[in-house]
Amino acid sequence: MPYDKKLNQFQIAQTNKYNVFRCIVREGPINRAAIAKRVDLSIPTVMAIVDDLFEKKVIRSIGKGEFGVGKQPEILAVDPDRFFYIGVDIGRSALRIVVNNLAGAETVSMKEPTGDPFPEKEFISHVKKLMLRFVKKLKIDPERILGAGFAMPGLIGKGTGKVIVAPDFGWKDIPLQDWLQAGVPYPVLVKNSTQALAVNESAVFGADEIHTTLCVNLGYGIGAAIITGEEVYEGTGGISGELGHCVVDRDGPLCKCGNSGCLEALSSGEAIARQAQTIIAHHARSKIAELCRGNAAGINAKMVFDAAESGDGPALKIVNSAAENIGIGLSMAVNILDPDRVLLCGGLMRSGPWFLDLIKASMEEHLTAKTDRGLVLQAGAMDEYSTAKGAARVLMNSLWSRRALPV
C-alpha cells in the first residue's frame, strides 16, 4: 500500500503522523533521516512526530546505528507488545484464530472444531465466545487490541460484513458483522474467506514487483480473489472472484447456485469426491474402493488423489478432468484480468506439483494470447492459518486506511 499523499490542509498533520508511524511499523528498525527520506518530510517534522509517538509509547529506541565515524543515529522500532490484532477463520469444520502484534509477527494461534451452524445466532455467539476466551487466556488487556478481522466463506456484503449467502453453512441474509460486534470492545470486520486468504498469500509472496495477483482457492468449494497492490478488488457489490460459479460445461451437473456446469460443480473437492462415489456405486474396479474400505459415503478428494497418484485409471480420469476444467476456468480469468501472478491454494493443491502441472497445461492450451506474457502460476504457501492471518491483515489495512489507530 503506498504512503498517503498530502490531501488538504486539515488532514496534513494526521497524514504525516500516520505515514511516519507506518514507515516505522513496516520498515523499522529505521532512523529519523531514513524515515524523512521515505515519507518525503523534513527531518524536523519527523523529529516532532517521533517525539509524539515516543510519548504515546508506541515506538521504542533500540540503540544507535553503526554507520562509520561521527555521531550515530538512534534506531527506532515499533513497540511490538503495545498493540495486538486478531484474525479469525470461520471454517465449516474448524475455527482458527491468530493473534498478531503490531510488528506483524504472529504471536499465537489456536484451532477449535466448529459444530452445527444452526441456529445461526447461537453459532456466531459461540465463535465470539471462543475468541474472547482465547484472548483472555493470553492475558492481553482488551485496550491493547486494535480489532478483529473475521473470514467467512460465502458472499459477503461490501462494507456491511453481512452474509448474503453462505451455501456451505446454509445461511442467508445474516448480519454477521453486527452480531459479532455486539459486546466486543474493539472494531470487528468481516471479509470473504478467499479474499482474506488472497491478501495473506499475496503478501507472503511479496507484492513489490507484482501488480495483480489472482488467488484461487481450490478446496471443498472453489473461490478466487483479485489483489491489486495489497488491496482486494471487490467489485461493485463486493462479490468479485466467483470463479467457482463460471459455467465451463452447460450440460454439466447442477450446482448449489442453481446453474448447471459451474466449475465448482465439476472440479471442487466435493465434486471430485461425488464423482468417485458414483464410480464405486457402479462397481467399477478402482483403488478408491480399497482406500475407503467399501464405504462410498466416506470418500473424500484426498482418497481420489492418492489413488490417482498410484496410477488408478478411474481416479486419474476424475483428476485429469478436474485439472482440465480448472485450467479452462483460469484461462477465462487470465484472459480478462491479465494478472502478473496466479496463486493456487487450498486442499486440492496438497496433492503435489503434478496436479499443478496438469492445470498449467490446460490453462496454457486455452489461453488466447500464447505469447510469453510473464505470467507466473504457482502453488500458495499452504499454511492452515493463512486465511486467519489474512483476516487479521484485512483488519489492519482497514484501520490504516481509515486512520483509526490510537496514535
Ligand SMILES: [Zn+2]
Ligand atoms: Zn454455481
